[in-house]
Amino acid sequence: MALLTPEAPVAELTEVERPAGGGPRDLSVDSYLRWILAAMSATAGVVHFAFAPAHFSEYWAYGAFFIAVGWYQLTWAVAVVTRPSRLVLAAGALNVGVIAAWVVSRSVGVGFGPHSSATEAIALPDVLATVLESLIVIVAVTLAVRPRIGRRPVRRRGSALGAVSLAGAALIALGTIAVTPRFAGAHGVAGHVHTHGGAGHVHPVAAGGADGTSPCEKAGPPASLGQVQDTSGHNHRGPVRQQPIDEATRFELQQQQALARSVALQFPTVADAQKAGYRANTPYVPCIGAHYSNFAYAGKFDVGHPSELLYDGTTPGSHIVGLSYLLLSPGGPPAGFAGTNDHWHQHNLNGGLCLKGEMVVGAEQTSKAECEARGGHKVALPDIWMLHDWVVPGFECSWGVFAPECPELGGRIGGTAYDTPDPRQTPIPQG
Numbered sequence: 001m002a003l004l005t006p007e008a009p010v011a012e013l014t015e016v017e018r019p020a021g022g023g024p025r026d027l028s029v030d031s032y033l034r035w036i037l038a039a040m041s042a043t044a045g046v047v048h049f050a051f052a053p054a055h056f057s058e059y060w061a062y063g064a065f066f067i068a069v070g071w072y073q074l075t076w077a078v079a080v081v082t083r084p085s086r087l088v089l090a091a092g093a094l095n096v097g098v099i100a101a102w103v104v105s106r107s108v109g110v111g112f113g114p115h116s117s118a119t120e121a122i123a124l125p126d127v128l129a130t131v132l133e134s135l136i137v138i139v140a141v142t143l144a145v146r147p148r149i150g151r152r153p154v155r156r157r158g159s160a161l162g163a164v165s166l167a168g169a170a171l172i173a174l175g176t177i178a179v180t181p182r183f184a185g186a187h188g189v190a191g192h193v194h195t196h197g198g199a200g201h202v203h204p205v206a207a208g209g210a211d212g213t214s215p216c217e218k219a220g221p222p223a224s225l226g227q228v229q230d231t232s233g234h235n236h237r238g239p240v241r242q243q244p245i246d247e248a249t250r251f252e253l254q255q256q257q258a259l260a261r262s263v264a265l266q267f268p269t270v271a272d273a274q275k276a277g278y279r280a281n282t283p284y285v286p287c288i289g290a291h292y293s294n295f296a297y298a299g300k301f302d303v304g305h306p307s308e309l310l311y312d313g314t315t316p317g318s319h320i321v322g323l324s325y326l327l328l329s330p331g332g333p334p335a336g337f338a339g340t341n342d343h344w345h346q347h348n349l350n351g352g353l354c355l356k357g358e359m360v361v362g363a364e365q366t367s368k369a370e371c372e373a374r375g376g377h378k379v380a381l382p383d384i385w386m387l388h389d390w391v392v393p394g395f396e397c398s399w400g401v402f403a404p405e406c407p408e409l410g411g412r413i414g415g416t417a418y419d420t421p422d423p424r425q426t427p428i429p430q431g
Helices: 029-058 060-082 086-107 124-145 157-178 247-264 270-275 368-373
Strands: 290-293 308-311 320-328 353-356 359-362 377-379 384-389
Touching: 029 060, 029 086, 029 124, 029 157, 060 086, 086 124, 124 157, 247 320, 270 290, 270 308, 359 368, 368 377
Parallel strands: none
Antiparallel strands: 290 308, 308 320, 320 384, 353 359, 353 377
16 A cells, blocks of 8 residues: 555555455545546636636736636646646635635625726626636545545446546536527626626616606707607607617627727726817717717727717816717718617708817707807718717616617706706707
């Protein structure tokens, strides 16, 4: 019998000595458990690799963490089978750190990066990985501290092999399901839907309609009829009905919205927007915010380069509340985001908007004479299309992520979202 020392590899202890009669040696419990540990660790590693790209789209450190965890778990899975020393088994306890990171991200937020205080929702992929990591810690540490437990012989090798095979097949099935778009899409920041992470986001639409009680509605009528009328001239102020989309389209949209959100977080204040070349082209307008534009991005649809940023005021410290994509698209609205829920609008009624240089100084309702009195001129923009995208964390639009108006944006024209409404003022739009 091999001499048992703390340094002795577990591999020396996984077979029971041949009986005196010369019968076959029996494998120990440890031999089978190591294969199950390897399968669990590999499954958790695959899940972390699968969701690393979505986390990279949010912040490089989030993605790097997932890559590092994935490599650790895959490497440990190989080592626990090929080099099964007590030291390797003890290294399985490093999963405690991964579990702790998961608990923190679901309770108080990760504490750094663009989503430092955002808590993530609990879904199948992260629950599966965390359960497997917990089992790895329990079993691996037990075998490292109490090796005698693992040296017990297994007499029914066929039954043991069957159990290991069944566990492996179950882990393969669960791991495969966890990385499919259906479950990936349910994994992310609380109150949003995105891939672990995240991700892109589709915000729920409020069940009720426009009933006059929201801050936006209290501030007055729609800033511009063009953004609330359909092609038949009917007004549709209020929640935007979401059309069903298939899983592949939803997953693509989630990826796009994850990128859009990361862009919004780069410009938290008006001062940040101005440093990046965005210039004001409207005052603050209830329901749609103050628009800061960079028309260099108006030539084509690029999720990562919105041509307009929306703020809750016009002071340097005013906060971002959304994005807007203003695009030149002759012949119809651009393809835009995946799916059919991005409802683009125009401002061409009654001769269009009243412009003074690049600033909008009057809505479509403004007459030609009123516009000229303000030093502007009426301009129809038949090839210009606009789309709002309310993806800023902490400012979810209850009428829909692509709604033309956001009911939470009250206030008064030229002021901020928090001023007392003054509906007597003439609306000045831009969308």
